[in-house]
């Protein structure tokens with residue numbers, strides 16, 4: 001790009017952009033440049049009307065009849081199948097339910113049950129030190145539960161943390177039960193090679209769980225082609241399902257009917273309305289549900305999914321890489337000399353759809369940006385994080401955001417005292 005880099009040149013590219021019209025499918029406030037769609041996606045224009053319909057008509061008029069007549073009961077699997085199209089999944093392998101944290105617990109527990117038979121003695125869960133904290137906490141919580149219950153029998157599960165791919169490969173061995181990784185790192189945007197790492201885990205006899213929180217709807221994912229075992233992820237990030245919208249879990253068909261997961265609530269039963277005393281798990285992915293689902297929130301997931309599904313994933317990925325490249329180049333040229341250090345990999349194959357820069361005054365700089373309508377977020381330690389969502393961002397949005405960043409750095413506007421006061425949610 002280099003010499004061509006001007007706002008006018010970018011405007012021309014925007015006019016030729018096949019995805020440009022998608023911006024109209026989202027409600028974005030006037031004067032806001034939204035670079036946080038990796039944390040909470042924007043509101044699709046159809047969502048408010050759909051919410052009103054679910055509340056006023058399906059709930060208000062349909063009442064309990066809507067479990068049947070409005071398709072509420074089937075919603076988790078129906079939406080799971082839709083979402084699965086973005087993940088390289090087959091129908092019947094994905095269900096929209098619960099939270100990512102809970103789904104991770106179910107996936108890990110179920111993987112450990114399989115290993116009890118296929119790989120007895122495998123007691124190590126490997127994950128990344130730099131993983132999203134819940135992924136580490138849940139693995140430790142599960143290991144702790146199993147250890148405390150099995151103490152008399154000498155049961156001793158262990159969570160091992162790795163930092164690099166070399167460390168991961170070195171740690172894989174005949175004691176490894178399960179590997180749990182985030183496909184795209186929440187802080188740095190670094191992306192693992194799903195197929196290669198899955199192969200390495202399997203060669204060591206381990207099972208693998210992928211967390212797709214920052215990947216689903218952002219990068220092409222091929223779960224079946226990679227041979228993965230389990231995957232979980234959020235719908236409120238790149239999938240625009242709304243704050244706290246239900247998460248998803250994908251389970252390779254070959255594992256589905258082996259064991260059941262321990263949160264074996266009635267929605268995971270083969271015949272929930274037989275109200276049977278004895279548990280019999282559903283013989284499909286429904287066994288990964290637990291109890292009654294948040295239907296109003298789940299209905300919002302569909303509105304977001306429909307927008308993403310109508311776009312071409314190849315075009316989406318190409319634009320994501322173009323915009324993230326552009327953002328990096330602009331920050332490194334227009335904001336040179338101000339101490340911003342790129343922490344996101346430059347290689348396309350190793351990059352998700354957000355870009356992070358480290359700076360000692362990262363928190364105050366981000367607060368100043370947000371005050372000027374450029375909404376990104378801040379992650380410890382000292383990381384400014386910018387989510388690049390190709391469905392509703394243009395090249396000129398990227399240019400304008402970086403110009404505001406440049407102005408903040410030049411004038412040291414971040415020095416204002418109020419910018420260093422920490423909010424509860426950063």
Ligand SMILES: *Cc1c(COP(=O)(O)O)cnc(C)c1O
Pocket residue numbers: 099100101102132134135182186211213214234247
């Ligand atoms: C956002 C995120 C989560 C969030 O989990 P919740 O249960 O929805 O709070 C989990 N894992 C990763 C990798 C994330 O980025």
